[in-house]
Amino acid sequence: MHSKLRMMTRASGMALALMLAGAMAHADQPRVWIAGWGESGEGGPAAQPFMPEGADAEAAPPGFTTLPGRKMHILSRAGERATATVAPIEPVEEPISCGPRLGFTKPLKIAPDQLYLGSTEPITIAASKEIPSRDKRLAKGIAAYLQSKGVAKPKVKIVRALSADLDGDGKPEAIVETITAGRGVAQFYEGEEPGDFSFVAVGAWSDTGFTVSAHAGFISGVDVDLIPAATFGIQALPDFTGNGHFDLAVWQAGYEWSSIDVYAWSGGTLKRLAEAYCGV
Numbered sequence: 001m002h003s004k005l006r007m008m009t010r011a012s013g014m015a016l017a018l019m020l021a022g023a024m025a026h027a028d029q030p031r032v033w034i035a036g037w038g039e040s041g042e043g044g045p046a047a048q049p050f051m052p053e054g055a056d057a058e059a060a061p062p063g064f065t066t067l068p069g070r071k072m073h074i075l076s077r078a079g080e081r082a083t084a085t086v087a088p089i090e091p092v093e094e095p096i097s098c099g100p101r102l103g104f105t106k107p108l109k110i111a112p113d114q115l116y117l118g119s120t121e122p123i124t125i126a127a128s129k130e131i132p133s134r135d136k137r138l139a140k141g142i143a144a145y146l147q148s149k150g151v152a153k154p155k156v157k158i159v160r161a162l163s164a165d166l167d168g169d170g171k172p173e174a175i176v177e178t179i180t181a182g183r184g185v186a187q188f189y190e191g192e193e194p195g196d197f198s199f200v201a202v203g204a205w206s207d208t209g210f211t212v213s214a215h216a217g218f219i220s221g222v223d224v225d226l227i228p229a230a231t232f233g234i235q236a237l238p239d240f241t242g243n244g245h246f247d248l249a250v251w252q253a254g255y256e257w258s259s260i261d262v263y264a265w266s267g268g269t270l271k272r273l274a275e276a277y278c279g280v
Helices: 003-012 136-148 187-189
Strands: 024-026 033-036 046-047 070-077 081-085 114-121 128-130 157-164 171-182 195-204 209-219 232-237 248-255 257-266 269-279
Touching: 003 195, 024 187, 033 195, 136 157, 136 171, 136 195, 136 209, 171 209, 187 195, 187 232, 209 248, 209 257, 209 269, 232 269
Parallel strands: 195 232
Antiparallel strands: 033 046, 033 114, 070 081, 070 114, 128 157, 157 171, 171 195, 195 209, 232 248, 248 257, 257 269
């Protein structure tokens, strides 16, 4: 296993999915967030609790034991919504199994590569609009940001882009999924090259252009503590903390691992709130 991967698994406590105790759904039951990877099986897609950033990886997440029997609101990566009831917690079968598994009594039809978020309360997401990936302002803004990070001649491919007002200031942000043109997980895994990148960028969006302020993902030579053999993309823009502002959920897909991280956007910066990780 990659040495950086070992560091990452320890930091995330080998958690497959994330959980954050937010607004109280009931006096004795906190709101619980889960994430899952649409694994099939008798119990339906596998899902596990989200570990908050900085939490004790050995401690039981708040509200975890209250999940069986509770109705969950599900939001897929494609924006599809559903509800399901959590089945009893299953025992851990193998050491690499990423914590206790949860199942749903009514399996959802989710493809293996289709991640989802779930919550014991309805999920509110930011109103957003798709920005055509061919819009020249996107690639120009990403290239300028990469050059400011030391990438001399970035080869920019825009995968997906959204505009949304995340912080409620009345001004739209652009949320952009980008990757080195002609590169992907297979190439990253074979060997990182100067100029490689895959990340989700956030910044000001206007008629005059796209000014990137922050990113979640990796840039070769910049994000040295992250595993380069992975791609990053937009999962959803949920109100994760219940404060009325919208956050950024980012998926990561690698050769033998995957994750979802949730970031708060404030003051032109991204602050990680919670993370999910599963790998071998």
